[in-house]
Every structure is written in structure tokens, then in C-alpha cells.
Amino acid sequence: MSSGAHSNNSNGNGNSLKLYYHPMSFYSQRVLMALYEKRVPFKSQVVSLFNKEQYKPWFLRLNPRGEVPVLTDGVKVIPDSVRIVEYLEDNFSNGQFGQLTPREKGSEESKKIQAFRECFEGLPVGAMTYGTAGNPHLWDNPKFPFTPALFKQMAEMARIRHIMIRGHADKNPEFQETLLEKASAAEHGDQNLNKTAEEMEEVIKKFDLALGRVEEELATHTGEHADWWLCGELFSIADIDLSILLNRLYVLGHESRFWAEGKRPHLQAYWDRIQQRVSFKRSTHISLGGVQLARLHQAFKEHSGVLASVMVALGLAAVSYAVYRRVNKS
Numbered sequence: 001m002s003s004g005a006h007s008n009n010s011n012g013n014g015n016s017l018k019l020y021y022h023p024m025s026f027y028s029q030r031v032l033m034a035l036y037e038k039r040v041p042f043k044s045q046v047v048s049l050f051n052k053e054q055y056k057p058w059f060l061r062l063n064p065r066g067e068v069p070v071l072t073d074g075v076k077v078i079p080d081s082v083r084i085v086e087y088l089e090d091n092f093s094n095g096q097f098g099q100l101t102p103r104e105k106g107s108e109e110s111k112k113i114q115a116f117r118e119c120f121e122g123l124p125v126g127a128m129t130y131g132t133a134g135n136p137h138l139w140d141n142p143k144f145p146f147t148p149a150l151f152k153q154m155a156e157m158a159r160i161r162h163i164m165i166r167g168h169a170d171k172n173p174e175f176q177e178t179l180l181e182k183a184s185a186a187e188h189g190d191q192n193l194n195k196t197a198e199e200m201e202e203v204i205k206k207f208d209l210a211l212g213r214v215e216e217e218l219a220t221h222t223g224e225h226a227d228w229w230l231c232g233e234l235f236s237i238a239d240i241d242l243s244i245l246l247n248r249l250y251v252l253g254h255e256s257r258f259w260a261e262g263k264r265p266h267l268q269a270y271w272d273r274i275q276q277r278v279s280f281k282r283s284t285h286i287s288l289g290g291v292q293l294a295r296l297h298q299a300f301k302e303h304s305g306v307l308a309s310v311m312v313a314l315g316l317a318a319v320s321y322a323v324y325r326r327v328n329k330s
């Protein structure tokens with residue numbers, strides 16, 4: 001169980017919850033989806049990762065690792081998406097709130113959920129995200145906001161990440177030890193996000209293996225189980241992890257590599273279903289000044305031929321009008 005046993009500070013109705021997050025953060029999206037699924041009310045504050053707000057002293061006091069998400073419940077501070085989701089499940093699961101784990105703890109379904117969660121937790125999502133950014137041959141079909149410009153910026157960030165974290169360690173002596181540990185993992189350890197093409201092959205293999213397991217499981221849901229989620233009838237924590245994972249792969253542009261175009265039909269059907277879910281839409285929606293921008297970008301991609309013709313036509317009309325006026329004047 002997480003640190004979150006029910007305490008005097010938690011009134012169990014969600015009024016005291018506040019989530020510190022970033023809308024593009026994979027781990028934040030997981031927590032958002034759990035909150036929306038469970039219908040737990042909460043306040044929130046965006047921590048701007050682009051402006052390195054996660055290394056400001058006020059935030060390091062909440063999480064010395066300088067990472068979102070962090071949930072506060074009164075005076076209690078809970079970092080880490082896995083712990084936060086468990087905290088929510090432990091404290092907000094009765095009556096009005098949704099349930100994301102089966103009531104029967106030792107059941108087959110419970111064991112399956114746990115096994116899939118561990119499998120997803122072991123996937124190097126940061127390496128996949130930043131490694132894709134740093135390897136243009138993997139830019140198959142990225143979606144907004146992952147434009148080539150952003151990918152280039154991210155690749156550069158991955159290259160100098162350890163130097164940047166060491167800089168913050170120097171500026172924050174109180175949190176130096178944790179930040180120096182993090183910097184060294186970012187330089188040599190499993191947190192090094194600067195990946196070569198060969199290393200990316202290994203990363204991709206890990207995802208492929210995990211999604212192969214998912215496809216096998218989904219394929220067993222036939223007949224009266226046709227409408228089951230990943231581990232059973234219940235939409236569980238494992239489904240939240242899987243939804244957010246598929247979304248990340250989709251936005252990075254990897255759907256054809258892992259499931260689309262007939263590759264994994266059961267996973268494709270699952271993905272189609274997930275995209276309809278309100279909690280999914282709300283937790284993965286990027287509103288950095290908006291969906292409008294995203295739509296414009298998509299429209300431009302889809303209709304760039306038409307848009308180009310319209311612009312040429314408008315240009316020709318303007319020139320003709322100018323010539324017409326000159327001729328009329330003379």
C-alpha cells in the first residue's frame with residue numbers, strides 16, 4: 001500500500017486535493033485520468049516544465065526530485081503517479097466515487113491488473129519520447145504538439161539534461177543530494193534519454209513485447225466477454241496505464257509500428273474504444289493556447305494542397321486588382 005492510509009487530514013471528499021502537474025507529462029496524464037474516472041474533485045496548478053519551474057525551491061519542497069505529478073491532500077504530500085493513484089484508490093473508493101480495482105483483493109483479476117501494471121511501469125517511456133525526438137528516422141507520423149521543431153528542442157534538452165540538473169543542484173543546496181543523484185542517472189544511468197539509433201531498437205523491442213502481451217490478453221475476450229477491458233469487466237488502473245501509454249505512442253507517431261494497419265487488431269479495437277472515453281479525452285487534451293492551434297496544424301497537414309491553391313488564387317486576385325486599378329487610372 002502507498003503512504004496514503006486514511007488520516008485526519010484527509011476528509012475523503014476530495015475538497016482538500018490539489019494536483020501539481022503538466023498537461024503534456026505522461027505521468028500527470030495518468031493521475032488526471034484516474035481523478036476523472038473516479039469523479040474525485042480537485043484543484044490543480046500547472047508546473048511549467050518548459051520554464052523549469054519544477055526546480056524552483058517552492059516545488060522542490062514538495063518533491064525534491066523536481067518531478068510532476070505531485071498531489072497534496074491537506075498537509076500530506078504525495079509524489080509519483082503510482083503512489084498517487086494508489087492513494088486515491090485507498091481513500092476515495094466508496095459511495096459517490098468510482099472504483100478502479102476489484103473489491104476482492106486476491107482474485108485472478110486483481111493479480112492480472114498488478115502484473116500488467118508492473119509490466120507497464122517497467123517501460124522506458126522517457127527514453128521512447130526523447131529517443132524518438134532525437135532520431136529523425138523514427139518521425140513517422142507525429143501529432144501536435146510533437147512537431148519537428150519541438151522534437152529538435154527536446155533532443156537538445158536530453159543531451160544537456162544532466163548539466164542542467166547539476167546547475168539546479170548547485171543553486172539548491174537543501175536538495176543537492178537528491179538532485180545530484182538524479183543528474184548522474186541522467187548522465188550514465190537508466191534516466192539517460194539521449195539515445196542512439198541502436199539503443200532505440202532495444203527501447204522499441206521492450207514496448208513491442210509488452211504490447212504483444214496486451215494483444216494476447218485482449219484476444220481471449222470473446223463471446224460474452226467481448227466488451228471486457230484489459231483484465232476484466234471493470235475499467236481498472238491497468239486500463240488507465242494502457243490508455244495513457246497508447247496515447248503517448250500515438251502522439252509520437254508510432255501507431256503503425258505497434259498496432260495500426262492490421263498489426264494488432266485487438267489493440268486497435270481497444271484504442272478506438274478508449275478514444276471515446278470522456279476521462280481519456282479530458283486527461284490527454286492539450287490546451288497550450290489550444291486545441292485551435294492543434295486543429296489548424298492538422299487542417300494544414302490534411303488540406304495543405306487546397307490551402308496552397310486558395311493562397312495562390314488570392315494572390316492572383318490581388319495582382320489582377322492592382323493591374324486593373326493602374327489601367328483605369330491611366
Ligand SMILES: N[C@@H](CCC(=O)N[C@@H](CS)C(=O)NCC(=O)O)C(=O)O
Pocket residue numbers: 024025026027028049054066067068069079080081082
Ligand atoms: N516515477 C514518476 C516519474 C515522474 C516524471 O518523470 N515526471 C516527469 C514528467 S512526465 C518530470 O516531471 N520531469 C521533469 C524533470 O525531470 O526535470 C511518476 O510516476 O510520477
